[in-house]
Amino acid sequence: MIKSSKETSKKNEVKNMKVVIDTSSEQKIRPGRIDEMIGRKKEKEAIKMMIGSAKKRGEVVDHILFYGPPGLGKTTFAMAIANEIGSSIRITSGPAVERQGDLVSIITNLNANDVLFIDEIHRLSKVVEEILYPAMEDRALDIVMGKGPSAKTVRLNLEPFTLIGATTQIGKISSPMRDRFGLIQRLDFFGAGDLVNILRRACGLWEIKIDEKALKELAKCSRGTARIGLRLLRRVRDYAETKGMGSVDVNVVKETMKLLGIDSLGLEDIDKEILRVIHEDFDNGPVGLSTLAASVSEDISTIMDVYEPFLMKKGFLKRTSRGRVLTQKGISYIDE
Numbered sequence: 001m002i003k004s005s006k007e008t009s010k011k012n013e014v015k016n017m018k019v020v021i022d023t024s025s026e027q028k029i030r031p032g033r034i035d036e037m038i039g040r041k042k043e044k045e046a047i048k049m050m051i052g053s054a055k056k057r058g059e060v061v062d063h064i065l066f067y068g069p070p071g072l073g074k075t076t077f078a079m080a081i082a083n084e085i086g087s088s089i090r091i092t093s094g095p096a097v098e099r100q101g102d103l104v105s106i107i108t109n110l111n112a113n114d115v116l117f118i119d120e121i122h123r124l125s126k127v128v129e130e131i132l133y134p135a136m137e138d139r140a141l142d143i144v145m146g147k148g149p150s151a152k153t154v155r156l157n158l159e160p161f162t163l164i165g166a167t168t169q170i171g172k173i174s175s176p177m178r179d180r181f182g183l184i185q186r187l188d189f190f191g192a193g194d195l196v197n198i199l200r201r202a203c204g205l206w207e208i209k210i211d212e213k214a215l216k217e218l219a220k221c222s223r224g225t226a227r228i229g230l231r232l233l234r235r236v237r238d239y240a241e242t243k244g245m246g247s248v249d250v251n252v253v254k255e256t257m258k259l260l261g262i263d264s265l266g267l268e269d270i271d272k273e274i275l276r277v278i279h280e281d282f283d284n285g286p287v288g289l290s291t292l293a294a295s296v297s298e299d300i301s302t303i304m305d306v307y308e309p310f311l312m313k314k315g316f317l318k319r320t321s322r323g324r325v326l327t328q329k330g331i332s333y334i335d336e
Contacts, residue, residue, distance in 0.1 A: 029202055029230060034080045038201065039194035040073065043185055047077070050183060051084050060113050060160040061085060062182025063136055065121070067170040069309045071227030072187040074166035078117040081164065089115040094123030100131050104143065107135055112159040121165035122172040129177055136163055136180045168305045189224025189313055192216070198226050199233055208237050209247035217253045223266040223310050235260060265314065270298065271307055272334075275316060278326050279334045286323030 031037045034044050047064070054061045061081065066074040075091075082089035090106060097103050097118070110116060118124070124132075134140050134155075141156040165181065167173060178184065190198070196219045203210050210218075218236065222229030239256040240248050254264075261269045277295045278285050293300045298307075308324075311317040316330030326334070 029205060030076050030079060032080065032083050034077075034084055037073065037076065037080060038197045039190055040077075040187070043077075043187065046183065046185065047081060048084075051081065055085070061162045063163040063165075063180060064183045064185065065165045065167070065170075065173075065178065065181040066185050066187055067167045068187035069189070069225065069305065070168055071225040072189065073226060074187060075117070075119065077187075078115065078164040078166070081162075082115040082117075085113060085115070085162075087111075087113045087115055087162075089117055091117045091119070093119040094121050097124060097128055100128055103128050103131050104141060107141065107158060107161070108156065110159055110161045113161070114159070115162045115164055117164045117166070119166045120168070121177075122167040122169050126174075129174065132163070133176060133180065169301075189310075190222075190226060191224075192219050195219035195222050195224070195226065195229050199229055202230055202233055206233075206237070208233070210236075211247070211249055213250040214248050214253045217250050217264070220264055221253075221257050221262050221266045224313065228266075232256070232260075232262075266310070267314075270296065271311060274303070274307060274311065275326065275330055275334050278317075278324060279331060284331060285325035286320055287325075288323045292324055 034048060037044060050061055050064075064081070066077060068074070078091075079089060088111065090110060092106060097106070106116065131141065134142050135158060139158045139160055141158060143154050143156060144151055163181075165173075170178070170184075196215050199210075199215050199218055199222075202208075203215075214236075218232060219229060221232060236248055236253055236256045239259070240246075240252050243252075245252060257263070263272075273296050274292065277292065278287055281295060282291075287295075289300055289304065293303050296303075308317065308319075311330070312319070314329075315327055316333055318325050318327055
């Protein structure tokens with residue numbers, strides 16, 4: 001049965017609502033300006049240079065692609081950039097844009113100088129991705145009208161806009177797509193000092209009383225990721241309130257982490273299981289990713305995007321052409 005245009009429009013409206021709504025706690029904690037963001041000195045300088053130069057020329061900011069593990073500030077950067085240039089931001093994600101018509105609808109409704117942020121941009125289908133090529137390069141859309149011999153191509157001119165893409169798997173983005181971004185910026189894990197400052201700022205906003213030692217202990221457990229640190233801070237607050245404590249000290253943090261199954265290095269039960277399986281079941285490796293995923297009952301992409309980067313950053317695991325192998329440091333950790 002063919003759906004009416006009214007039903008299709010209503011479905012697209014609901015879908016777009018789902019991808020642009022954010023939680024109130026996240027909105028409050030996100031810095032609104034680039035200078036308010038903690039750490040990321042080189043990244044901030046490069047982006048501010050682009051914005052300042054574009055403003056002097058009276059042009060829109062060039063397209064930007066952020067990549068790296070989840071929870072490191074890709075969405076926050078996009079929102080801060082939109083605020084810096086004084087424009088609106090439209091947020092969607094790769095999986096939400098299922099058809100060419102969805103993307104055409106979004107792009108044609110952008111005003112001059114607007115920002116379009118596409119999260120998980122590597123998950124755009126090939127057909128939808130190709131629509132972006134002329135939109136990014138020529139500020140135009142090529143739409144095919146009709147079918148067969150009578151088909152015609154109509155070119156629609158677009159308002160100048162800035163596309164900001166975010167991905168955890170830059171290797172899955174095609175070269176034609178990747179080459180159309182004016183800046184490709186990698187976001188790495190936060191250092192301990194930056195995480196302490198991020199958590200301290202959050203404590204001020206959320207009115208949480210916490211001492212310096214507790215902040216440092218919490219930062220150690222945060223896996224170098226701001227999102228995880230903020231999530232753990234909320235759980236520490238919950239624990240302190242449940243126990244009737246007026247403030248958070250290092251013992252509260254340790255007890256909360258123990259309850260959540262997180263050690264002082266930030267390793268969770270699944271991290272330890274990955275290391276244990278490689279150590280005990282596969283004699284420290286090498287072991288293929290699909291075999292490892294099946295052994296720990298986890299999805300391949302989850303291991304590759306979420307757990308592996310941190311274990312490699314800690315020096316516990318390394319990738320080889322034959323598979324995953326434990327390092328001596330990883331072996332020592334498991335043997336403790």
